[in-house]
Amino acid sequence: MKTKTDRTGLRRQILDATRSLLLSEGVKNLSMRKIAAEIGCKAPSIYYHFENKAALIQALVEEGHQLLFSLMEEAVGRYTDPLQRLEAYMRAYVRFGLDNPVYYEIMFMLRADESGYDPIESFRQAKKSQAPAIEAFQEAERQGLVSTDDFIRATGAIGIMLHGYLAIILNYPENSPFQPDEMLDYIIDRVFRSHGIGGEPYKRHRL
Amino acid sequence: MKTKTDRTGLRRQILDATRSLLLSEGVKNLSMRKIAAEIGCKAPSIYYHFENKAALIQALVEEGHQLLFSLMEEAVGRYTDPLQRLEAYMRAYVRFGLDNPVYYEIMFMLRADESGYDPIESFRQAKKSQAPAIEAFQEAERQGLVSTDDFIRATGAIGIMLHGYLAIILNYPENSPFQPDEMLDYIIDRVFRSHGIGGEPYKRHRL
């Protein structure tokens, strides 16, 4: 029986409080003291669970990558048609960013020296999450649904586009210079068109 | 070391030193004292020329928007064929970002509360720079070179894509997860393909 029920998992509390503070105040204004204040513990306690501030953010980054990976796998797994899988991937990726702005920002929008997270490792993780899209592309090609032979680059280009979309929305959440939903539809549409074949660009079963 | 004879000299020096420091040390490590030290004056002197740090960065942002605008106009002006104008626009936009990473970052990658610059005003400026691309699209449509009727959104989507491209390269300059040049060619190619018509997707005279 635990007497300190409200103290259970300070490590978890720290991570959550950090996410919450990052969301409300941004990376620049995150401080160990504020995190501690948010939880009700003292700043040095954080150092028991994390070596330093960078390690704390790094832990969040890793959580983010794991979540992203599982979400991408799950999203793609809902469909069998490769183009649907691809669209599902794109939409789920965007959803991940919109639902988890803090994760997305520290994963992909923070300079390495600010997050303390090795960017190479970050991209290695990101590539793992891209795999479902690459495989979907491959399968689509095999089925003659798209004309592309450079699946990796094609997926990279999609990632770039979705990153641009998310980066703008997340950076200016209240002042997005475009209609997010309509723009996303438009973007996805253009992606498919760009891989279309002749007059019948793609045999796409819309989600 | 410049002399202090020039009246407007210090203001200019401050702006230049700020850009230089932002380039070498990043936004996070920029401080009024460092700027002053770089120039050889004292921190309070900066306050004579700029109300505060935010105003200083804002001045740089405005400079950046002016430069971007003139570069975009100039780039498009070199061609008459609308698709060439469009491609020139895209390439010049990317070039602007790569050549002026500091401008690009404070213009489009800094949160409003960090730059102190009104994001709405920022997008108003950005839209001005997008005008040449929009007009090129319109003309291309008029000439039957592309099948698009939503020129603004199409241009927005291009901006999103190029922003994603630049954001990644600028954020991880030494660890870009793709080959910048080849990816840029690929992206531009896909943009045109996505607006192609039937079996002959576009009549594009490559630059």
Place this chain on the structure above:
Amino acid sequence: MKTKTDRTGLRRQILDATRSLLLSEGVKNLSMRKIAAEIGCKAPSIYYHFENKAALIQALVEEGHQLLFSLMEEAVGRYTDPLQRLEAYMRAYVRFGLDNPVYYEIMFMLRADESGYDPIESFRQAKKSQAPAIEAFQEAERQGLVSTDDFIRATGAIGIMLHGYLAIILNYPENSPFQPDEMLDYIIDRVFRSHGIGGEPYKRHRL
């Protein structure tokens, strides 16, 4: 309005307060905050006058070396007989240490990494202060009062002895394991004896 009188020379106040705190609490317990509190200013103000803690201590070390130098010159200058000059040097050196324990400690008893002062520079300064003793030795030899040809080493050995004497007294000010005054007389006596010639070891006119 704060008059110039009570604010004059915060830099000087900082140095004095630092010396005072070093005396009462030791190097280990010196902190920028305590210095500030002693004076009545705030810790950051110290940083206007000294780059950091090491620079502050270094400034004191330099002061100490200057004081030592002038005291040694002055002490030796009071006599013409070289052996008297030598004795005066030794007694004045000890007096400097006893009167200025803080100076002595930071000059000669602090590890380089604690004082932030280059030990080589420190010894260069110390050697300057040793010059009067070396010259006295030389003159004593010329006059046939002592039999020594290695004046530098002889002076070095004296310095070592006096340092041992001071280091013990200063480290255990209340518990010195010997009678300071008598021991000093004894030491000086032995120094002269060790340089004596035959049965009439030295022609010394006691001070």
Place this chain on the structure above:
Amino acid sequence: MKTKTDRTGLRRQILDATRSLLLSEGVKNLSMRKIAAEIGCKAPSIYYHFENKAALIQALVEEGHQLLFSLMEEAVGRYTDPLQRLEAYMRAYVRFGLDNPVYYEIMFMLRADESGYDPIESFRQAKKSQAPAIEAFQEAERQGLVSTDDFIRATGAIGIMLHGYLAIILNYPENSPFQPDEMLDYIIDRVFRSHGIGGEPYKRHRL
């Protein structure tokens, strides 16, 4: 029984790790956590074996005094000629300091409030180690080899000199302002000369 071995084991490990850390990082940078990390245990475990940091250092100081005592006895015991015994004492004392800088520093160069060790007790111990030198002096006098009647003070003066020598070398190990070996020979020589008798200062059989 395994328990007993373990019990004394960690205590011993703590002492050794502390010595090692003191050697490599200095007193200032010694911390309970670092000691624990060095061993592979946690900081609170140290408190099972030592009441606090001061007690831990005190234990080392005591070890040092024991070692010094046995080394001095042993060194002097190798000779029968009292002057040789005296020289052996001096050389062994210096050797102890050079070979065991950490012991020497915490025994004789640390302020009482830093070591937590009663300085009076410290000097009581130190005097025990001086006994062989005092006795050698007495015997030398008895044999007419030196002219001294204050053996205790004479030995004290020697201790002061050797302490000065060691304090400088240990404090500036890389920047000693004199040649250690030659200076030691010189010092020992002067000690004997200072106790010499008339034209034939001492009948010393060099070691």
Place this chain on the structure above:
DNA sequence: GATGAATGAGCGTTCATTCAT
């Protein structure tokens, strides 16, 4: 015997900014 968890106190330092001059 040892540790997981936590904390109060404190550290050196940096910062944007102010204001009298």
Place this chain on the structure above:
DNA sequence: AATGAATGAACGCTCATTCAT
């Protein structure tokens, strides 16, 4: 037009130590 001097607020972090387990 610029600066000398100062400050309130905060920062990341380390420390010796405690205490329940």
